[in-house]
Amino acid sequence: MKIYNTLTNKKEEFIPVIKDEISIYVCGPTVYNFFHIGNARPLIFFDVVKKYFEYLGNKVTLVRNITDIDDKLIDQSLEEKIPVADIAEKYTKAFLEDSGSLGVSPADHQPKATEYIGEMIKLIKELEERSYAYEINGDVYFSVTNSKDYGKLSGKKLDELQAGARVKTNKQKKHPADFTLWKKAKPGEPKWTSPWGEGRPGWHTECVVMSRKLFGKTFDIHGGGIDLIFPHHENEIAQAEASTGNKLANYWMHNGYLNIEGEKMSKSLDNFFTARDILKKFNAEAIRFFFLSKHYRSPIDFNEKILEESQQAIRNLYNTIENSGYDLKNDIYLKYDDSVQKYKDKFIVAMNDDFNTAKAIAILFEISKAYNKINDKSLIKLLIELGKVLGFFSDLERTLSNNIEPISEKLISLLIEYRDNFKLEKKWELADAIRDDLKELGIILKDTLNGTEWKIKK
Numbered sequence: 001m002k003i004y005n006t007l008t009n010k011k012e013e014f015i016p017v018i019k020d021e022i023s024i025y026v027c028g029p030t031v032y033n034f035f036h037i038g039n040a041r042p043l044i045f046f047d048v049v050k051k052y053f054e055y056l057g058n059k060v061t062l063v064r065n066i067t068d069i070d071d072k073l074i075d076q077s078l079e080e081k082i083p084v085a086d087i088a089e090k091y092t093k094a095f096l097e098d099s100g101s102l103g104v105s106p107a108d109h110q111p112k113a114t115e116y117i118g119e120m121i122k123l124i125k126e127l128e129e130r131s132y133a134y135e136i137n138g139d140v141y142f143s144v145t146n147s148k149d150y151g152k153l154s155g156k157k158l159d160e161l162q163a164g165a166r167v168k169t170n171k172q173k174k175h176p177a178d179f180t181l182w183k184k185a186k187p188g189e190p191k192w193t194s195p196w197g198e199g200r201p202g203w204h205t206e207c208v209v210m211s212r213k214l215f216g217k218t219f220d221i222h223g224g225g226i227d228l229i230f231p232h233h234e235n236e237i238a239q240a241e242a243s244t245g246n247k248l249a250n251y252w253m254h255n256g257y258l259n260i261e262g263e264k265m266s267k268s269l270d271n272f273f274t275a276r277d278i279l280k281k282f283n284a285e286a287i288r289f290f291f292l293s294k295h296y297r298s299p300i301d302f303n304e305k306i307l308e309e310s311q312q313a314i315r316n317l318y319n320t321i322e323n324s325g326y327d328l329k330n331d332i333y334l335k336y337d338d339s340v341q342k343y344k345d346k347f348i349v350a351m352n353d354d355f356n357t358a359k360a361i362a363i364l365f366e367i368s369k370a371y372n373k374i375n376d377k378s379l380i381k382l383l384i385e386l387g388k389v390l391g392f393f394s395d396l397e398r399t400l401s402n403n404i405e406p407i408s409e410k411l412i413s414l415l416i417e418y419r420d421n422f423k424l425e426k427k428w429e430l431a432d433a434i435r436d437d438l439k440e441l442g443i444i445l446k447d448t449l450n451g452t453e454w455k456i457k458k
């Protein structure tokens with residue numbers, strides 16, 4: 001299997017630290033507001049990464065942190081006039097609800113930054129003792145010039161960063177790219193006691209500490225959006241390597257940007273959508289289809305028309321399965337012969353090539369098309385199996401239980417016709433008996449102006 005590693009800028013053979021056990025850390029939300037539709041991309045994509053590794057027989061541990069202390073939370077607390085801890089609680093709850101509504105499985109661990117403050121202070125002290133950090137008036141900075149190869153993830157050079165620094169940069173820092181490890185608290189702000197006075201840790205320190213604490217060593221994959229490469233992930237690497245000399249993670253994976261009708265999403269452009277807004281209009285699998293139909297590293301353009309098309313496309317796959325009269329409970333005897341197995345092999349080749357979900361989805365449609373031609377039920381079984389790897393068909397059990405074989409439909413129509421005739425002949429008892437007997441079987445008849453309708457009792 002090959003994965004594109006941002007650290008080396010190429011696709012590399014994926015070799016986990018421990019065979020058949022895969023460790024993934026994905027930077028999670030800063031819980032100061034509802035998350036936007038762009039944030040849904042890494043949530044859905046890494047959910048698929050985990051599902052696919054599991055499909056291949058691995059045990060996967062996925063960690064997604066929650067940043068519950070940050071300047072943004074402090075600003076929001078002033079705006080909403082409620083304490084920072086309440087802001088954190090409110091939007092953590094919203095995050096878990098909305099990611100659940102998107103069909104994203106909960107992470108195996110969801111560490112909160114505020115639960116690791118002591119560990120972060122320990123790391124900052126260690127960096128200070130090794131001369132990678134310096135304190136000025138209660139603020140502590142990481143010294144990038146002391147770092148051996150700062151910039152190796154983002155490809156940025158220290159002198160470029162110096163030249164590109166804006167005039168307003170903090171004058172007290174030794175180098176404009178030096179970043180905050182510990183921030184002195186202003187009056188009224190949440191604070192913790194430290195060797196440098198009262199304050200709070202910087203964002204870049206938290207992921208290093210929590211990933212190390214939970215994995216205990218170099219882990220396999222560190223993921224996040226492309227906007228996190230610099231400075232966040234660059235700074236994580238610098239701290240990790242300055243403290244222990246060990247690599248933090250072996251593979252760095254980043255998903256591309258989401259644009260709204262060709263423009264960057266921003267509150268000022270009035271094209272800012274929360275995942276919650278979009279979920280009111282489109283179902284979770286349509287949103288998932290939209291993201292996965294493009295390779296995760298490519299930028300993706302969002303507009304309602306594409307979402308509508310995605311909704312229709314996923315519905316078409318559901319239709320193929322529903323119309324086949326497929327029985328989920330009795331499919332264990334279906335085996336894949338070579339002609340069916342070849343689709344499964346193609347799917348695996350696509351996914352093994354740096355998670356080419358766009359190609360994997362195209363294969364689902366090939367399977368659907370093949371079924372419509374030759375009606376081999378094992379193709380439906382495979383379609384469901386592979387669709388579920390991508391996180392689709394979560395609704396199948398419900399829609400299939402509503403489903404009924406076409407022949408049964410014809411029989412019900414026939415009984416309704418008999419009943420109509422009995423009614424015309426005023427044989428009320430016979431007509432009622434048909435209605436009542438069908439009801440016993442769970443089929444409800446309803447007489448309307450357009451004739452008799454029926455439905456299955458839920």
Ligand SMILES: [Zn+2]
Pocket residue numbers: 026027028207232
């Ligand atoms: Zn992070």
